[in-house]
Amino acid sequence: MDGNDLKPTGKCPVMHGGMTARTSAVMDWWPNALNLDILHQQDVKTKPGGVAFNYREELKKLDVEALKADLRALMNDSQDWWPADWGSYVGMFARVAWHAAGSYRASDGRGGASTGNQRFAPLNSWPDNVNTDKGRRLLWPIKKKYGKKVSWADLMILAGTVAYEVAGLKTYGFAFGREDIWHPENDTNWGSEKEWLAPSDGRYGDLDDPASMDTPLAAVQMGLIYVNPEGVNGQPDPARTALHVRETFARMGMNDEETAALTAGGHTIGKCHGNGDAANLSPDPEAAPVEYQGIGWLNTKGRGIGRDTVVSGIEGAWTTNPTKWDMGWFEMLFGHEWELKKSPAGAWQWEPVSIDENDMPVDVEDPSIHRKPIMTDADMAMKVDPIYNEICQKFIADPAYFDETFAKAWFKLTHRDMGPKSRYLGPDVPQEDLVWQDPIPAGPTHYDIGHLKAEIAASGLSAAELVATAWDSARTYRGSDMRGGANGARIRLAPQKDWAGNEPERLARVLAVLEPLAEKAGASLADTIVLAGNVGVELAAKAAGHDVSIAFEPGRGDATAEMTDAESFDVLEPLADGFRNWMKEDYNVAAEELLIDRAQLLGLSAAEMTALLGGMRVLGANHGGSRHGVFTDRVGALSQDFFSVVTDMAYKWNPTEDGAYEIRDRKTDEVKFTASRVDLVFGSNSILRSYAEYYAMDDNADTFVKDFVSGWVKVMNADRFDLALV
Structure with a gap:
């Protein structure tokens, strides 16, 4: 290439695809290899402010009332590029917040709104999250204005809460304190399916038994927050859908009353969008061309806004006044008989058999036009299922009780993954201690x-x-x-x-x-x-x-x-603990994968996990006194012996019929020790072996003890938010 000529004359100096998702990663070549990436997620290098940034300190500078005033103004400030339905964004922002929080599942605590993960793939491009990207772009001027003083995670949930207040609900409260991540949570298990909205059958042992859904999943299909609004596998059947709603919301930590309240309150404001052909939409945000600037699902053959918007494919509002908090959902659902219809986009929806025009919601753009209301299969489930019906009748008889129940359920939905109340910040934190917050009294400090x-x-x-x-x-x-x-x-x-x-x-x-x-x-x-x-x-x-x-x-x-x-x-309840070499029963997931999952939940790095496990073995701390992995003749001493043995080629490793392994002396064939898969992975996996070799080195005894103690203290203090938040 000539120094004065920018036109390339040779091969590109960068390997094509090497910096995109097309590159062939280790897991592509060896799909059965142990994947340790989950232990390296959210490294400090991904955070713009690094370790010096303290979100709690920045929050102290936030003018909360000014922020809420700006959000209230936004709710009715329709913008040209994305017009609001009926001139109101309350439905939009309630949905953004709901879908940020609704990915939470109680089984492993993953998902939810506390990290702002809706900004990243795969969640930003889930079919169920269509047009939440528009909500975040509408919030961007406010985020830009308040900057580091409010996280995206807090802002999205606050926007949804303010939306309900603007609609007329007295909310229960709000807490700041969610800190943003800056990298996708790539290794969260959202399901094994390779296509969006694949049939549910693959994640259930028996589709007619919702409790048979694979753990830790909560949503019924890949790319959904909870249930399919058209019915199980898109086939309307409210009674069957009710069973899946119950299981899904239970896996989100909600009981039947909270589930009914959230369903009713979630559909009291806003509407479904399906007035067009979804095939005309542009790719999702993650797949969109660069000129789309991260905006997805744009209509390529029409306006794609207002009355021509396509989201779920279902078309219509649930209530007569979709921007107002009222009892309209109950009045509509229980005041009419319903029949199955198809939306303009071809989705199944329920419409009233007969309804007065004055009871219909008006068109989102032209108030002189009335449109038929709709119900989803999940809405109909609240009427058909006897338990949900009874709860709804209680709400109908006492609207104030419904208001209170929904407000508390919304607070729980949007705060469930924040941890104890000691982590809550801001002027609107409720004083009441709620049992789902796992309250703990302060303990004594002045003793010997x-x-x-x-x-x-x-x-x-x-x-x-x-x-x-x-x-x-x-x-x-x-x-x-x-x-x-x-x-x-x-x-x-x-x-x-x-x-x-x-x-x-x-x-x-x-x-x-x-x-x-x-x-x-x-x-x-x-x-x-x-x-x-x-x-x-x-x-x-x-x-x-x-x-x-x-x-x-x-x-x-x-x-x-x-x-x-x-x-x-x-x-x-731990169903396995590799640190103590124990599994409750045999699972489809390998024991070493369960170890890594536990280590990640404990906040451990791969090195910390290695030091702790090796130390626990020589301490003799195995469950039930098992001798697997106790590679030492001086049990109870915090020695390097586990690492010395697992890296020593003087031994050979033979599987046994019961799934364990014998460690035999190569010269004498004498059985010296026994082991589990979890033990041997520290010699077989190249990454873990590198750590095991580090701790086995003759001059690293002090380092091993120091690192074990550091990891131990980290686990013992993991829930000491009173220390971490000082």
């Missing part, structure tokens, strides 16, 4: 920690018992929705005290020793359990020749049974 540690050390409990009990108490934490953890000592309450993974007999024996020690010292049991684990680690480190004093912050409280929604804690 050193004396309590000495009492624990002299208690006769082994280091393995102390470590296992503390670990079991803390390992329930999941960073996806900030639930679980050691704070609250709920391990002593139902249902946790009876979980198989907690070894109820061993747990009861250890707690029987620790409880009187805690009471005598004036400490909470939650603190005492963690402190006991620390004592166990310190003793193990000393046995390996290392003097360690683990940092400890008192202040955990003890929750009561009344503060604990036992049913909602069922989803936190």
Whole structure:
């Protein structure tokens, strides 16, 4: 290439496709390889402000009332490029917020609105999220104005809440505190389907048994938030749909009353859009050409706005006054008989058999024209299902009760994944403690920690018992929705005290020793359990020749049974724990994949996971005293022995008939140890082996102990938001 000529004369210096999704990644070549990417998500390098940015500090500078005033003005400030229905955006922003929050599932706490993940694929391009991209673009001038002082995650939910207020609802409250991510959550399991809206059959054992849906999924089809509005697999049948609605909302953490309230209230404002052919829409945002600037689903053969908008394919409003909060949904659904019809886009919808013109909603552009209202199959389910019908009749008889129930359910929907109330910020945080927030009282801090540690050390409990009990108490934490953890000592309450993974007999024996020690010292049991684990680690480190004093912050409280929604804690039960080499039963998912999933929920990196697992093995902390992976002759000492053995080619590794492995001496063929898949993956996987080799090196004994302790403290303090938020 001539220095004065910008025209290329040779091959492109960049490999074509190397920087796009077309590139062949490791998982493309070896699809069965263990994928560790989920442990590397949301690295600090993806955040524009890096570690120095503190969103909570920025929030203190936010003029909340000015922000809400700007949002209220936006609700009725129709813009030329995307006109509002009836001159109001209340339906648009209620939907943006609903669809941001509605991806939450209680099973693993993933999804939801607390990260602003609706901005990224795949959620930004899900078929169910059609035109939410327009809502975010409408919000952009406000986001630009307030900048770092409000996150996208907070802004989207606040916009939906303000929309309901503008419509006339007295909302329950609002909390700031959601911090944006800056990279897609690529490794969240949204389903195994390879096409949008693939038939539901693949994610159910039996489609007629909604409870047979694959865990951890909650939505019925790939690309939907919850259920198909046309019916199961697009086939209308309100009674059948009701069963799927019940299961889906239960998996979102909602009971029947909350589900009925959200369905009714969600459809009290706004409308469905299907007045055209969806085949004429441009690609979704992620697939759109660059000149579309991230906007998708534009009509290529018509206006595609106003009365010609296509979203779900269903066409029409639910109520007579779709921009007003009222009892119109109930009056419409229960005041008419309904029949199946097809929308202009060809979607199934229910329309009234007979209705006065004055009861019809008017056209979104021309108020002189009246349009027939509609109901989806999910709406009809509220009338057909006897349980939902009874709840709706209660709401009809007491509109004020409906208002209150919906307001609280909306608050729960939009705040469920934020964690405890201590993380809530802003002037509109409700004072009431709600049981789904997992309330925990403040614990004592002024007691003699050193004396309590000495009492624990002299208690006769082994280091393995102390470590296992503390670990079991803390390992329930999941960073996806900030639930679980050691704070609250709920391990002593139902249902946790009876979980198989907690070894109820061993747990009861250890707690029987620790409880009187805690009471005598004036400490909470939650603190005492963690402190006991620390004592166990310190003793193990000393046995390996290392003097360690683990940092400890008192202040955990003890929750009561009344503060604990036992049913909602069922989803936190560990069904496998690779750190303690245990699986409740055989699953279709490999044990090492379950280990990585647990590590990610605990907020651990691959290196932290490696150090903790290797240390737990040599401490003898396996579930039920299993010897798998205990690659040491000095059990109870925090040594490098696990890593030394798993990287040592003096051994060979033979599978056994029961699914375990024998570690045999290559020269003598003597069985030296036994192992599980989880143990061997630290020698077989190239990434994990690199960490195992690091911790096996002769000059890294101190580093291993330091890293184990660091990872241990991280897990023990994962739910100490009172420390993290200072």
